[in-house]
Amino acid sequence: MKVNKAIVAGAGLELLNEVGLEQLTLRRLATKLNVQAAAIYWHFKDKQELLDEMATTVLVEGASGLVPRRPSADWQVWASTYGHGLRKTLLAYRDGARMVSGTRLTSTEPLKAGEAFGARMIGSHFALREAVVLLSTIYNYTLSFVMEEQAVFPTPGMRSPLYALEARRARLDPALFPHHRQANTILFDGYNRRYKEGLALIIAGAEALKQSD
Structure with a gap:
């Protein structure tokens, strides 16, 4: 599965609802998307960068x-x-x-x-x-x-x-x-x-x- 920032952020928000903020990790997100962790790290170097994108997505939605x-x-x-x-x-x-x-x-x-x-x-x-x-x-x-x-x-x-x-x-x-x-x-x-x-x-x-x- 090919992923981009929007797909990863959307999946991150789904995972957030499932496990909460503490349990949200890039590796767990990779598992959810059925991709290698490297595919996530290609778009986000760390959890903070992912959260920045997720938060922006939420604020745009609202x-x-x-x-x-x-x-x-x-x-x-x-x-x-x-x-x-x-x-x-x-x-x-x-x-x-x-x-x-x-x-x-x-x-x-x-x-x-x-x-x-x-x-x-x-x-x-x-x-x-x-x-x-x-x-x-x-x-x-x-x-x-x-x-x-x-x-x-x-x-x-x-x-x-x-x-x-x-x-x-x-x-x-x-x-x-x-x-x-x-x-x-x-x-x-x-x-x-x-x-x-x-x-x-x-x-x-x-x-x-x-x-x-």
């Missing part, structure tokens, strides 16, 4: 969901759409957020959504620096949020036993940690609601910054 369908939508809608679209993109793959974190783009294609976002923010009277800080804050918040979310739910709908709510609650002395016990379900359940609330705080902060200019 790019259309990062901008509103209606370009004239309010800037708040643009900010919210970018955040929710990025979270959906990362959740599409097992360990998606950890896989994307720290990678370098192999294509400029994913940058187009950010360029459109910046243009909309500047058109809404944000300074360029404010637009950049807002976008990067949403990006970093979403990436770290999904990392934690996928630690609790490595597979969608299946909670890790390490995050069993009642077991975690039972380990906390109610006299010493009353608030932590109450926060247990807020922190480790209901991620859709908590993500939305956190994103709303970021957008509200951007609104306040914009008004103070």
Whole structure:
């Protein structure tokens, strides 16, 4: 079987869903593709190069969901759409957020959504620096949020036993940690609601910054 970068990256994403990030190796990927390891190393010198290509593939796949369908939508809608679209993109793959974190783009294609976002923010009277800080804050918040979310739910709908709510609650002395016990379900359940609330705080902060200019 002849392989190219796109085929290898696609198979890498399939393997990621099957075994997770730690168990994803170039040799295991070669076995999946039924090729010699040298065929993989011809395209990627190491796992990091493979992850760069895989992450870029994922971000290209999700790019259309990062901008509103209606370009004239309010800037708040643009900010919210970018955040929710990025979270959906990362959740599409097992360990998606950890896989994307720290990678370098192999294509400029994913940058187009950010360029459109910046243009909309500047058109809404944000300074360029404010637009950049807002976008990067949403990006970093979403990436770290999904990392934690996928630690609790490595597979969608299946909670890790390490995050069993009642077991975690039972380990906390109610006299010493009353608030932590109450926060247990807020922190480790209901991620859709908590993500939305956190994103709303970021957008509200951007609104306040914009008004103070």
